[in-house]
Amino acid sequence: MKYLKGNSDLCTGCLACADACSELFFKEKNIQKSCIRINQNDNKNNIIVCNQCGKCMPLCPTQALSYNSQGVVILDKNECSGCLICVAECPCACMHYLVEENAPFKCIACGICVKKCPVSALELIKE
Amino acid sequence: MTMNIQELKSKHKTLKVFNYKLGNIDKGYNKRTLYINLSNNDIKEKPVSDQMIDKFTGGKGFDMRLLWDAVNENTKWYDPENEICMATGPLGGNTNYPGSGKTIVVTLSPMTGIPIDSNVGGHFGPFLKFSGFDALEIQGKANNDVIIYIDGNNGNIKIFEAPLEAHDSHILAEQLHDMFADNEREKQHISVVSAGSAAEHCYLGMLNFSFWDRAKKLPRLKQAGRGGIGHVFRNKKIKALVVKYSGLKADLNNPVDMKTLKETGLKLHRQINKLDSSQFTMREVGTANIVSVMNDYDLLPTKNFKYGSDPQANKVDKKVLKTLFTQGAADGCWFGCSLHCAKAVDNFIPRTGPYKGTSVTVDGPEYETVGGCASNLYIWDAKDCVEINFYCDTYGIDTISFGSTVAFLMECFEYGILTKDMTEGLDLTWGNADSALEILHQMSRGQGFGLKVGKGTRWLKNWLINEHNADAAFLKDIAMEVKGLEYSEYVSKESLAQQGGYTFALKGPQHDEAWLIFMDMVNNSMPTFEMKAEALHYFPMFRTWFGLQGLCKLIWNDTIPEGNKDTPEPAKVMEHVHNYHKIYTAITGKFMDTDSMILQSERVYTFQKIFNLRMGGGKRSDDHPPYRAVGPVTEEEYLSRQERYDKQLKEEVGVDPSNMTLQEKMSALKKHRMDKYEVLTDTVYKRKGWDKNGVPTLEHLKRIDMELPELIDVVEKVRVKN
Numbered sequence: 067m068k069y070l071k072g073n074s075d076l077c078t079g080c081l082a083c084a085d086a087c088s089e090l091f092f093k094e095k096n097i098q099k100s101c102i103r104i105n106q107n108d109n110k111n112n113i114i115v116c117n118q119c120g121k122c123m124p125l126c127p128t129q130a131l132s133y134n135s136q137g138v139v140i141l142d143k144n145e146c147s148g149c150l151i152c153v154a155e156c157p158c159a160c161m162h163y164l165v166e167e168n169a170p171f172k173c174i175a176c177g178i179c180v181k182k183c184p185v186s187a188l189e190l191i192k193e
Numbered sequence: 194m195t196m197n198i199q200e201l202k203s204k205h206k207t208l209k210v211f212n213y214k215l216g217n218i219d220k221g222y223n224k225r226t227l228y229i230n231l232s233n234n235d236i237k238e239k240p241v242s243d244q245m246i247d248k249f250t251g252g253k254g255f256d257m258r259l260l261w262d263a264v265n266e267n268t269k270w271y272d273p274e275n276e277i278c279m280a281t282g283p284l285g286g287n288t289n290y291p292g293s294g295k296t297i298v299v300t301l302s303p304m305t306g307i308p309i310d311s312n313v314g315g316h317f318g319p320f321l322k323f324s325g326f327d328a329l330e331i332q333g334k335a336n337n338d339v340i341i342y343i344d345g346n347n348g349n350i351k352i353f354e355a356p357l358e359a360h361d362s363h364i365l366a367e368q369l370h371d372m373f374a375d376n377e378r379e380k381q382h383i384s385v386v387s388a389g390s391a392a393e394h395c396y397l398g399m400l401n402f403s404f405w406d407r408a409k410k411l412p413r414l415k416q417a418g419r420g421g422i423g424h425v426f427r428n429k430k431i432k433a434l435v436v437k438y439s440g441l442k443a444d445l446n447n448p449v450d451m452k453t454l455k456e457t458g459l460k461l462h463r464q465i466n467k468l469d470s471s472q473f474t475m476r477e478v479g480t481a482n483i484v485s486v487m488n489d490y491d492l493l494p495t496k497n498f499k500y501g502s503d504p505q506a507n508k509v510d511k512k513v514l515k516t517l518f519t520q521g522a523a524d525g526c527w528f529g530c531s532l533h534c535a536k537a538v539d540n541f542i543p544r545t546g547p548y549k550g551t552s553v554t555v556d557g558p559e560y561e562t563v564g565g566c567a568s569n570l571y572i573w574d575a576k577d578c579v580e581i582n583f584y585c586d587t588y589g590i591d592t593i594s595f596g597s598t599v600a601f602l603m604e605c606f607e608y609g610i611l612t613k614d615m616t617e618g619l620d621l622t623w624g625n626a627d628s629a630l631e632i633l634h635q636m637s638r639g640q641g642f643g644l645k646v647g648k649g650t651r652w653l654k655n656w657l658i659n660e661h662n663a664d665a666a667f668l669k670d671i672a673m674e675v676k677g678l679e680y681s682e683y684v685s686k687e688s689l690a691q692q693g694g695y696t697f698a699l700k701g702p703q704h705d706e707a708w709l710i711f712m713d714m715v716n717n718s719m720p721t722f723e724m725k726a727e728a729l730h731y732f733p734m735f736r737t738w739f740g741l742q743g744l745c746k747l748i749w750n751d752t753i754p755e756g757n758k759d760t761p762e763p764a765k766v767m768e769h770v771h772n773y774h775k776i777y778t779a780i781t782g783k784f785m786d787t788d789s790m791i792l793q794s795e796r797v798y799t800f801q802k803i804f805n806l807r808m809g810g811g812k813r814s815d816d817h818p819p820y821r822a823v824g825p826v827t828e829e830e831y832l833s834r835q836e837r838y839d840k841q842l843k844e845e846v847g848v849d850p851s852n853m854t855l856q857e858k859m860s861a862l863k864k865h866r867m868d869k870y871e872v873l874t875d876t877v878y879k880r881k882g883w884d885k886n887g888v889p890t891l892e893h894l895k896r897i898d899m900e901l902p903e904l905i906d907v908v909e910k911v912r913v914k915n
Contacts, residue, residue, distance in 0.1 A: 127525050148442055
């Protein structure tokens with residue numbers, strides 16, 4: 067099992083993590099294209115990121131979602147019908163979509179955001 | 194029973210190969226349909242005109258138009274010119290809004306002689322559309338059993354003789370998914386339409402539409418059940434239709450506004466995720482969730498609709514069925530449907546018949562199957578119901594017509610109208626599941642009393658009257674059919690509006706046009722004839738719209754948005770109606786509101802009504818209910834709810850029941866109820882734009898912009914006759 071763990075108490079909301087994520091996957095700095103989100107309310111920066119719970123998987127009609135060998139939930143974009151059921155099923159709002167893309171996207175625990183976080187608010191857990 | 198795929202293929206004989214150019218769908222339409230004639234193996238494309246889209250929209254509308262042009266007023270269901278037409282609609286196949294994968298199938302029915310339409314899940318219609326065709330029409334008859342294969346990725350169609358493939362659908366569908374998939378993944382890109390061994394012999398034959406269940410690794414089967422389409426299919430010697438389309442994505446309809454489509458669908462996905470478990474539990478038990486509700490409100494048919502509840506109903510209700518249905522599965526019959534109501538019983542071991550002792554997956558039972566094949570037959574073992582369900586499906590028999598027909602026979606058996614001499618030894622005592630199953634096996638083999646049962650309730654009624662001197666008046670009262678089609682499984686006695694909802698339904702007494710029992714009987718929200726007539730206009734038109742678009746009705750009101758009860762008309766679930774406006778515009782780019790929805794439907798509905806008239810149906814006498822659907826026919830039936838009926842005599846008729854004999858009370862109640870029914874008929878006909886004989890007026894045709902010469906011609910001819 068491999069997943070990203072955030073410490074919201076340490077987060078300053080600088081969004082370096084989101085920039086790194088969207089740049090890696092979409093070649094641009096755009097929070098809407100990041101797998102990690104910072105929800106800023108009540109003067110707190112809540113880190114929203116997939117914990118690889120797998121609750122999105124069973125109701126996928128094409129079985130495009132599955133665990134890889136490291137216990138990370140992976141979406142097979144070739145199999146995805148773009149229905150967004152997984153977006154609705156995700157209990158922590160960590161499955162994201164773009165209007166122009168068929169398949170949604172999610173954190174694959176690559177760890178690039180961990181490296182970029184200036185206050186060490188993110189940690190890659192391997193169990 | 195299992196056979197090597199190569200062995201099956203070795204006996205195939207190709208009759209025709211047709212190559213076509215792949216196309217692009219624009220705003221929900223290919224703008225072409227596919228025509229196949231099995232008498233001469235002619236295959237051609239037909240263009241779809243703008244007028245066709247304007248007048249007929251798609252789905253059932255396209256089917257009706259194509260069928261009209263194929264037949265004449267003398268065509269019978271078995272004539273080669275009769276067609277089976279099938280289509281999804283412009284919204285069909287989108288993967289974002291739940292319930293968008295329906296196919297609507299139309300033919301001239303063996304049971305009614307008029308067009309029947311059936312709305313079915315599974316993947317065929319959308320895959321056909323993505324293969325390049327808005328509709329498919331199949332005319333003619335093959336000499337030997339054929340399979341039609343449409344390869345939607347390479348643009349070719351093949352008709353070939355296929356003598357060795359199985360007849361029964363649970364095996365045949367698996368064989369064909371195996372045969373046409375290059376690998377395990379591809380099985381999900383195939384859909385099979387098939388009937389079954391009994392559909393060949395019985396008017397009650399239906400069609401199974403498959404979708405591949407990747408988790409279970411087998412084909413699931415959804416049914417186009419009503420009106421005998423499966424019998425026409427086998428009469429044309431079609432063993433199966435197969436379509437293959439790989440490459441499903443969310444934007445294949447080429448919608449104009451993907452953002453609205455995704456947002457509207459996602460909002461509903463979230464609502465279902467949040468509310469289903471506290472509302473209708475469709476994800477746990479599907480439509481069977483209402484068994485106990487219907488029983489509580491005296492609406493669950495028992496003993497041929499004689500009663501509406503029974504203390505034993507808890508043996509077949511959702512608590513029991515939930516223990517049989519596999520839980521937590523992606524049970525959508527189309528990609529992107531998050532309601533997941535297509536429940537299945539896995540690892541079921543039949544105790545009778547040719548598949549006795551094997552392990553099978555059974556799709557259902559849904560509510561109608563519980564109503565028809567359990568409570569109405571007084572069968573209270575859920576596993577018996579599952580077994581009847583299984584054999585109906587794989588043999589290709591409609592569970593609703595089967596249940597209602599056998600219930601009619603069991604009542605005849607109770608009264609000695611039908612005896613063992615006449616059933617060739619079958620004991621049709623209430624609750625005899627063995628006999629119900631044996632009837633099915635006889636239907637499959639084409640032998641014995643089952644062949645008679647397979648002709649349906651109207652034929653059996655006439656057989657008993659004409660050949661066995663049965664009491665015609667009594668049988669007409671208890672034979673639950675109108676227009677030749679059996680009733681679906683709700684007791685309508687206490688809801689005048691639902692009595693009309695059943696009898697005015699164009700195809701015959703199916704509740705898909707209107708289900709008004711709660712509004713009428715429980716909430717009393719439409720006390721006047723005019724209000725009932727308004728509901729019997731609005732809801733049939735609104736529900737017809739689903740069939741034009743390729744949508745499922747269940748999504749509309751089997752999940753209710755928060756706050757709906759505080760809206761002006763909660764029964765209409767207007768938030769969801771507004772969703773339909775949005776997704777229609779998002780896909781087609783055309784404006785939509787509620788009035789426009791109703792107008793689209795009125796055009797096709799009126800066309801279908803005039804089609805009925807053209808074929809010799811559609812008359813006022815064709816909308817006449819058996820009294821069992823209106824009130825108590827027998828003494829024990831009256832006595833079982835005596836308090837209710839006596840109260841109505843006092844309050845509604847104004848007579849004192851205490852001074853009357855039972856027979857006098859029953860007569861007075863019958864006259865009162867049938868008089869009301871006639872007033873309702875007049876009021877509804879007027880609201881629908883029909884004259885007193887049920888014929889659409891020329892003014893109505895003008896109002897809905899359907900002054901087509903062929904329609905005016907039929908209307909004027911019928912007027913002269915009247």
